[in-house]
Amino acid sequence: MGPGRGRTRQTEIYLRGLGGERPAVPVQLADLQEAARRTLGAAEFAYIAGGAGAERTLRANLAAFERVQLVPRMLSGTKERDLSVELLGQRLASPLLLAPIGVLESARPEADLAVARAAAAEQVPFVFSSQASVPMETCAAAMGAAPRWFQLYWSSDDEVTRSLIRRAEACGASALVLTLDTTLLGWRPRDLDLGSLPFLRGQGLAQYLSDPVFRSRLGQAMPLPSVRPPVTPQLLSTAAQLRAKGKTFGLSLKEMQRAAARFTATYSRPDLGWDDLDRLRGWTRLPIILKGVLHPDDAREAARRGVDGLIVSNHGGRQLDGAVASLDALPDVVAAVPGMPVLLDSGVRTGSDIAKALALGAQAVLLGRPYVYGLALGGEAGVRAVIQNLLAEFDLTLGLLGVGAAREVGPQHLR
Numbered sequence: 001m002g003p004g005r006g007r008t009r010q011t012e013i014y015l016r017g018l019g020g021e022r023p024a025v026p027v028q029l030a031d032l033q034e035a036a037r038r039t040l041g042a043a044e045f046a047y048i049a050g051g052a053g054a055e056r057t058l059r060a061n062l063a064a065f066e067r068v069q070l071v072p073r074m075l076s077g078t079k080e081r082d083l084s085v086e087l088l089g090q091r092l093a094s095p096l097l098l099a100p101i102g103v104l105e106s107a108r109p110e111a112d113l114a115v116a117r118a119a120a121a122e123q124v125p126f127v128f129s130s131q132a133s134v135p136m137e138t139c140a141a142a143m144g145a146a147p148r149w150f151q152l153y154w155s156s157d158d159e160v161t162r163s164l165i166r167r168a169e170a171c172g173a174s175a176l177v178l179t180l181d182t183t184l185l186g187w188r189p190r191d192l193d194l195g196s197l198p199f200l201r202g203q204g205l206a207q208y209l210s211d212p213v214f215r216s217r218l219g220q221a222m223p224l225p226s227v228r229p230p231v232t233p234q235l236l237s238t239a240a241q242l243r244a245k246g247k248t249f250g251l252s253l254k255e256m257q258r259a260a261a262r263f264t265a266t267y268s269r270p271d272l273g274w275d276d277l278d279r280l281r282g283w284t285r286l287p288i289i290l291k292g293v294l295h296p297d298d299a300r301e302a303a304r305r306g307v308d309g310l311i312v313s314n315h316g317g318r319q320l321d322g323a324v325a326s327l328d329a330l331p332d333v334v335a336a337v338p339g340m341p342v343l344l345d346s347g348v349r350t351g352s353d354i355a356k357a358l359a360l361g362a363q364a365v366l367l368g369r370p371y372v373y374g375l376a377l378g379g380e381a382g383v384r385a386v387i388q389n390l391l392a393e394f395d396l397t398l399g400l401l402g403v404g405a406a407r408e409v410g411p412q413h414l415r
């Protein structure tokens with residue numbers, strides 16, 4: 001892809017600035033996060049920004065990127081950069097995807113729908129979360145032919161799991177991401193101290209509330225908020241207003257807590273094992289990607305089981321506190337599964353971070369919290385601005401490294 005074609009260049013952003021135009025969202029990461037903090041309620045910000053335990057892994061993810069050092073090459077004679085990469089037989093416009101993020105209504109009522117539109121406009125694949133606030137069908141319909149994947153939490157009810165997979169296929173998802181690190185929800189002190197877990201208040205349930213199998217098998221026992229599909233942004237903002245008044249879809253606190261306990265017992269299966277993967281293989285022809293792999297032996301087992309790809313991730317430091325930083329875990333995982341696509345998330349914040357992950361063997365990266373801050377600040381336009389800034393910086397990084405294409409970044413660019 002040549003300069004300026006379908007993507008924002010760093011020069012364009014500078015030129016806007018020289019014309020006196022301020023960026024739609026802060027370019028500096030700390031300012032982006034701080035602006036989002038001021039916009040959001042305390043509980044919402046805590047949930048999005050927070051990590052597990054003492055947040056050691058949350059910090060380690062960032063520290064790992066601080067330590068890796070790039071070594072640029074001079075006089076490479078390259079002029080144009082090709083950001084595209086090949087992944088699972090598909091061509092991605094750049095080695096960037098939007099990570100699955102649950103409960104996006106905690107950032108803004110349009111939630112997943114605004115992110116879907118931004119992702120489509122910027123040609124960045126969006127991984128729909130199982131814990132989304134807008135049903136996948138609504139997001140898919142807003143994306144045209146733009147690429148989307150589906151992230152699965154394996155429900156304790158296999159029929160619910162299979163129904164979600166069928167819907168993802170029907171929605172045009174081109175891969176299934178099975179998240180392995182959240183079969184139990186992490187210990188989240190910020191949420192605990194605020195007495196607030198957004199999803200326990202009935203948020204982030206749109207995939208389930210819109211699922212016929214979930215409703216018929218588990219709906220009665222739950223008791224479910226009385227939301228009928230399609231869950232529209234309007235409906236969500238009504239729900240937000242209700243919650244602000246201390247009512248949750250007309251349910252009392254006790255009823256809501258019972259529903260929440262039931263939900264946590266349902267959304268995932270803590271006893272998921274390797275043999276379950278063989279069954280999953282039989283349920284879908286979509287490529288299966290495991291998210292949350294950090295140990296090379298798990299990577300090797302995944303390869304033996306016919307898995308198509310891995311995402312090296314610690315869930316953005318939200319699950320096992322003390323877990324190894326994703327970037328530190330990456331090289332051993334890559335070495336363990338030659339030829340298998342390995343992606344990375346957790347701590348990607350800048351264009352040069354993308355280059356570091358590629359240099360250490362990742363095929364692509366997923367962006368987490370920064371796009372949620374963009375969503376909080378500016379809805380669809382805010383998400384687009386975050387993506388544009390990141391990709392413009394990545395493009396510039398390639399130029400300064402002296403490479404003409406994203407796929408050429410390798411260990412030769414590391415100290």
Ligand SMILES: Cc1cc2nc3c(=O)[nH]c(=O)nc-3n(C[C@H](O)[C@H](O)[C@H](O)COP(=O)(O)O)c2cc1C
Pocket residue numbers: 047048049061099100101102103129130131151179291313314315316317318345346347348366367368369370
């Ligand atoms: C608020 C929030 C909600 C998340 N929800 C999900 C989810 O529903 N499914 C999932 O697989 N990962 C989820 N994640 C993890 C992200 O997919 C990703 O691994 C993580 O955000 C990457 O770290 P980063 O935020 O430091 O970039 C969530 C992360 C955040 C911050």
Ligand SMILES: O=C(O)C(=O)c1ccccc1
Pocket residue numbers: 102103131182185199204267315318
């Ligand atoms: O908060 C999270 O990180 C997450 O993945 C999740 C898990 C279950 C319900 C909602 C979000």
